[in-house]
Amino acid sequence: MTANGWFQIFLFLAIILAITKPLGVFMAKVFSRERTFLDPVLRPIERLLYRVTGVDDKHEMRWTEYAFAMLLFSGASMLLLYLIERVQQFLPLNPQKFGAVAQALAFNTAASFTTNTNWQNYSGESTMSYLTQMAGLAYHNFASAAVGIALAVAFVRGIARKEKETIGNFWVDMTRSALWVLLPGCIVYALLLVSQGAVQNLKPYDTAKLVEPQQVQKTGTDGKPMVGPDGKPAMDTVTDQTIAQGPVASQEAIKMLGTNGGGFFNANSAHPFENPTPLSNLLQMLSIFAIPAGLTYTLGRMTGSPRHGWAVWAAMAVLFLCGVATAYWAESRGNPLLHGVDQHATAMQPGGNMEGKEVRFGIANSALFATVTTDASCGAINGWHDSFTPLGGMVPLANIMLSETVFGGVGAGLYGILIYVVLAVFIAGLMVGRTPEYLGKKIEAYDVKMAMLVTLVFPLIILVLTAISSVEGFGTSSISNPGPHGLTQILYLFTSSAGNNGSAFGGINGNTPWYNTAGGFTMLVGRFFMIIPMLAIAGNLAKKKAVPATAGTFPVTTPLFTVLLVSVIVIVGALTFFPALSLGPILEHLLMAAGKTF
Amino acid sequence: MKKNLITAVLMTIATTILLGIIYPLVVTGLAQLLFPRQANGELLEQHGKLVGSSLIGQGFTSPAYFHSRPSAAGNGYDAANSNGSQLGPTNQKLVDRVKADVAAAQADNPGAPVPIDLVTTSASGIDPHITPAAAAFQIRRVAAARKVSEAEIEKLVQEHTQNRQWGFLGEPRVNVLELNLELDERFPLTPAK
Numbered sequence: 001m002t003a004n005g006w007f008q009i010f011l012f013l014a015i016i017l018a019i020t021k022p023l024g025v026f027m028a029k030v031f032s033r034e035r036t037f038l039d040p041v042l043r044p045i046e047r048l049l050y051r052v053t054g055v056d057d058k059h060e061m062r063w064t065e066y067a068f069a070m071l072l073f074s075g076a077s078m079l080l081l082y083l084i085e086r087v088q089q090f091l092p093l094n095p096q097k098f099g100a101v102a103q104a105l106a107f108n109t110a111a112s113f114t115t116n117t118n119w120q121n122y123s124g125e126s127t128m129s130y131l132t133q134m135a136g137l138a139y140h141n142f143a144s145a146a147v148g149i150a151l152a153v154a155f156v157r158g159i160a161r162k163e164k165e166t167i168g169n170f171w172v173d174m175t176r177s178a179l180w181v182l183l184p185g186c187i188v189y190a191l192l193l194v195s196q197g198a199v200q201n202l203k204p205y206d207t208a209k210l211v212e213p214q215q216v217q218k219t220g221t222d223g224k225p226m227v228g229p230d231g232k233p234a235m236d237t238v239t240d241q242t243i244a245q246g247p248v249a250s251q252e253a254i255k256m257l258g259t260n261g262g263g264f265f266n267a268n269s270a271h272p273f274e275n276p277t278p279l280s281n282l283l284q285m286l287s288i289f290a291i292p293a294g295l296t297y298t299l300g301r302m303t304g305s306p307r308h309g310w311a312v313w314a315a316m317a318v319l320f321l322c323g324v325a326t327a328y329w330a331e332s333r334g335n336p337l338l339h340g341v342d343q344h345a346t347a348m349q350p351g352g353n354m355e356g357k358e359v360r361f362g363i364a365n366s367a368l369f370a371t372v373t374t375d376a377s378c379g380a381i382n383g384w385h386d387s388f389t390p391l392g393g394m395v396p397l398a399n400i401m402l403s404e405t406v407f408g409g410v411g412a413g414l415y416g417i418l419i420y421v422v423l424a425v426f427i428a429g430l431m432v433g434r435t436p437e438y439l440g441k442k443i444e445a446y447d448v449k450m451a452m453l454v455t456l457v458f459p460l461i462i463l464v465l466t467a468i469s470s471v472e473g474f475g476t477s478s479i480s481n482p483g484p485h486g487l488t489q490i491l492y493l494f495t496s497s498a499g500n501n502g503s504a505f506g507g508i509n510g511n512t513p514w515y516n517t518a519g520g521f522t523m524l525v526g527r528f529f530m531i532i533p534m535l536a537i538a539g540n541l542a543k544k545k546a547v548p549a550t551a552g553t554f555p556v557t558t559p560l561f562t563v564l565l566v567s568v569i570v571i572v573g574a575l576t577f578f579p580a581l582s583l584g585p586i587l588e589h590l591l592m593a594a595g596k597t598f
Numbered sequence: 599m600k601k602n603l604i605t606a607v608l609m610t611i612a613t614t615i616l617l618g619i620i621y622p623l624v625v626t627g628l629a630q631l632l633f634p635r636q637a638n639g640e641l642l643e644q645h646g647k648l649v650g651s652s653l654i655g656q657g658f659t660s661p662a663y664f665h666s667r668p669s670a671a672g673n674g675y676d677a678a679n680s681n682g683s684q685l686g687p688t689n690q691k692l693v694d695r696v697k698a699d700v701a702a703a704q705a706d707n708p709g710a711p712v713p714i715d716l717v718t719t720s721a722s723g724i725d726p727h728i729t730p731a732a733a734a735f736q737i738r739r740v741a742a743a744r745k746v747s748e749a750e751i752e753k754l755v756q757e758h759t760q761n762r763q764w765g766f767l768g769e770p771r772v773n774v775l776e777l778n779l780e781l782d783e784r785f786p787l788t789p790a791k
Contacts, residue, residue: 004766011766045616053608054601068599072606080610125678139618143610171605178617190625191632197653200629200637205678208641208650211778214657216673242678243651245639250625267671267680270721272653273639278768334714335687340700342711348731350769355692355718356682359667359727362769366721383721384682387692481686507684588688597690 001332002345005364009324012282012368013317016289016407020313023290024297030180031153031173032302042179049175060166063539066154067532069170070147074528077143078114082106084136085128094129095204101127104516111520113140115527116148116409118255118262118379118502119519121511125244125265130202137262138251145258145291146177148411151531152295153177153302155415158538159439160303162546167538181291182257190253192283197276198249206243213239248273256287259409261379261502269369269382270358281365281382288378292407295414303439307557312417315565319406320375323395327367330392337597356387367392370503374399377409379502386481386489386505390592393505394585397492400499401581402573403458409500415534417565421556422451422537424568428554428561437553440546447540450533457529459576462494465518466580469494474514480507483598484591488584493519498526644779651677655726656775662743662787664728664736664755666774667715668699671723683719706739727771730759744785754780 029036050057061069085101088094101109105121112119113136122128128137150173157167194200217233218226226234248264252274255262269275269284293313300309332352334343345351350362357366366383373380374396385393399406405417422438426448429436436443469475469490479486489508496503497519504510510519555561629637640652650656655666657675672679685692699717704710713731733755741748758777762768 004762007766049609049612049616052612053605055605055609065602069602069606072602073609076606076610077614080614123679123681125680134622135614135618138622139614142617142621143613171609174609175613178613183617183621186621187625187628191628194625194629194633194637197636197640199639200626201639202626203638206639206641206648206651208648210656211649211775211782212656212658212660212663214659214674219673236673238673241650241654241656241675243639243641243654244678244680247622247626249629249637250622253625265680265722267682267722267724270682271680272722272724272726276653278763282767335692337688337693338696338714338717340704340711341696341714341717342731343714346731348734348770349713349715349729351714353687353718354715355685355687356721357718358721358725359715359729359771360725360768365768381721384684386684386686387682389687480684481689483686483688485686485688505684505686506682507686588686592688597688597693 001328002350002364005328008364009328009368012285013320015286016293019290020293020297023294024301024309027181027294027298028301030176031298036180038180038184046175046179053171055171057169057172059169061169062165063158063167063535066167066170067535070151070531071528073170073174074114074147077140078110081113081136081140082110084132085109088129088132091129091131093131093134093202096129098127098129104513105511108516108520111523112502113137113260113262114144115500115523116144116258116260116377116412117497117500117523117527118260119497119504119510119523120262120502121516123266124263130246133251133264134247138254141251141254141258141260141262142178142182145182145254145260145410146174148409149177149181149291149295150174150411151535152411152414153298155418155534155538156299156302158541159441161542162544164542167542182254185257186250186253189257189283189287190249193249193252193280196280197272198252198280199245199273200247200249201245202247203245205245208241208243210239210241213237255380256284256378257291259288259292259376259378261373263380269380275382278360278365281361281369284380285369285372288372288376289407291410292376292413295411299414305439305557308439311557311562312421312565314559314562315569316406316417318562318566319402319569320371323375323399323406324368324371327371327392327395328364330389330395331363331367333389335389337592337595353389353392356384358382370396371399373503374501375404375406375408377404377412377500379496381503384506385492385503386507390585390589393488394581396503397488397495397585398573398577398581400495400501401577402569404499404501405569412500419451419454419534420565420569420572422447423455423572424561424565425554425556427568428564432552432554434552437547437549438556440549441541441544442547447537450537453533454530455572457525458498461522461525462491462498463580465494465522466491469514474512478509478512478515480509481598484584484588485598488588491580491584494522497522500526642775642779649779650775652773652776653726654724658774658778660743661739663778663781664733664740664774665716667725667728668695668717668719669723670719675724677724680722680724682721682723703735707735710735726773726775728774730770730772733759733772733777740781744781744787746785754784
């Protein structure tokens with residue numbers, strides 16, 4: 001660990017702190033339909049959209065209609081993505097002439113992008129046409145993020161409103177998220193990325209003549225290295241380098257700002273055309289946390305208690321710092337199984353565990369990126385989590401297991417942590433023996449049951465499917481790293497799918513009928529089965545009368561509340577997942593220290 | 599209910615046109631106008647032919663060139679198949695591969711510990727950079743192969759060392775392809791015909 005590394009980490013958090021309030025105020029205005037400086041440009045587009053799609057923007061919805069509209073929109077757009085993937089060979093903007101995406105893979109990808117997961121069982125540069133990337137995948141980056149923000153806002157309205165039956169209009173919230181919050185930022189941000197070297201074009205792949213032609217071992221049709229008749233490796237001379245191109249920056253911007261994480265290329269944000277410089281890397285990490293951090297302020301402002309928003313922010317920041325410190329420490333120590341190498345940090349090199357990491361990012365920025373991308377439900381990567389040290393790799397996994405409440409996904413993070421807030425307030429109420437209250441609303445049996453439903457379904461689906469996959473051949477045959485690491489690969493796959501994260505222990509072969517189907521199903525459950533109970537709480541809270549705060553009310557604006565919230569998140573997560581973690585990364589760490597390999 | 603269904607279909611189509619087609623095309627237009635070199639991949643030409651991109655690494659094996667990191671992209675530095683090794687820290691394959699690469703690298707500097715980035719694969723498989731430590735490790739070999747003094751090669755390496763962006767972002771690094779192209783310009787291996 002170096003002073004400069006820590007400086008970069010704290011600089012990152014300081015910038016997030018600085019942008020929380022302005023962004024939060026802006027979003028509160030957008031969703032309260034107050035005037036903003038973007039109105040002259042965006043209002044005409046908004047009105048046009050409502051006219052063509054038949055939206056009555058004065059109409060208010062109960063939570064059931066809100067949920068229903070959200071499901072219909074998600075269903076329709078998921079179907080369109082599936083269709084585009086299946087017929088991309090007939091559509092324009094396909095200079096590399098890619099064929100149709102196979103059925104199971106197309107389903108998995110459609111589920112993945114609709115649910116804001118962006119799990120990828122394909123390699124972008126060898127599977128998807130430019131049109132599929134733009135109008136299918138990048139479009140869903142906008143749509144799923146806009147839906148997430150809309151849902152968070154609806155939940156906040158449920159808390160803020162008193163004795164009302166409705167929580168807003170889904171179409172209006174979704175449209176305003178896309179037009180005001182996401183689109184303008186993306187245009188500026190995409191151009192900033194281009195200025196750093198992210199590509200943005202529609203041309204076919206380039207072919208360069210290598211400076212020094214390379215001898216490589218031929219690969220057979222089975223994907224294995226070929227051996228000649230004499231038993232020696234069959235060699236081939238490579239003289240050219242095909243350089244994949246595409247409309248990358250525009251997709252990159254919304255991929256990060258919408259906490260989607262689905263890379264244009266297979267290597268995601270490690271690819272120099274997606275994330276070319278340390279500055280682009282800083283921008284990418286900031287854009288993951290920007291909206292979720294801002295939403296905490298929106299929460300405080302819309303419920304009339306800005307200090308509550310900051311108390312929630314503080315809980316998130318505490319968990320963030322614990323994660324990044326662990327990951328940075330573990331990765332800086334390097335891999336004790338490697339000999340004859342220099343893993344010390346000096347002025348000449350960052351040292352540490354550099355397998356699966358890029359030189360321009362080094363250890364600090366790779367550990368920070370891995371923490372940020374899994375605190376939120378982003379799932380983009382700039383270094384492969386599979387090659388992290390056991391404890392370094394456990395940080396992203398544990399982050400997702402805490403339901404990505406640390407800033408979290410756009411919208412999903414806020415409504416995720418609000419479920420924990422309900423539980424924290426409930427537990428505080430039990431401790432003092434009074435009916436729990438939250439911002440003037442009594443928290444009753446119905447609300448707590450719904451909150452428990454959310455917290456129970458999540459581990460249930462992860463642990464059951466991991467258990468099945470780790471004993472059945474169709475599950476274990478996809479493992480690429482044997483030993484405890486193999487269990488971690490499977491556990492990570494289902495955790496990432498259920499948490500709608502999308503990052504992976506990338507060595508596992510997820511493109512099999514079992515993982516495509518089970519993973520796709522998990523993503524849909526992880527998204528929609530969480531949303532419906534959450535909206536039910538929102539609808540129920542909106543109906544309630546406000547009760548005045550008394551001396552017995554547990555205040556939700558104090559450091560004590562922050563501590564309680566952090567404790568509830570950690571205890572629920574630890575009780576649920578510690579046994580699985582101890583068989584995976586923790587066991588691997590102990591065996592690595594003992595010098596054992598697999 | 600039916601009304602929401604119709605809206606769902608129409609909203610999907612309308613927003614796909616706006617966000618899935620118009621937005622990326624507008625960004626493409628602006629990018630090509632404002633930053634044409636970057637938007638097209640910072641391509642490098644030498645004697646009129648395309649030899650690569652500043653941002654995409656290439657493999658080198660000759661002692662007269664600086665070597666890049668090992669690559670797991672396709673057959674190595676395949677810029678249409680970006681990938682890392684995906685080997686876990688306790689995988690015997692990782693330990694064996696590093697051992698072999700350390701042995702090969704130590705031929706240049708017997709007994710000296712090899713900078714870790716020089717024997718580990720990058721995340722993209724097309725990492726264009728090595729650390730200044732990994733470049734320094736190779737100076738003696740390159741100087742001997744090119745029959746020039748180590749000081750001259752070291753000077754060239756220093757010219758090609760990028761410091762942290764704005765002095766504090768990221769890590770110091772050396773672009774291998776650009777450095778090797780410059781080597782060929784300044785200290786050609788074969789006399790120009």
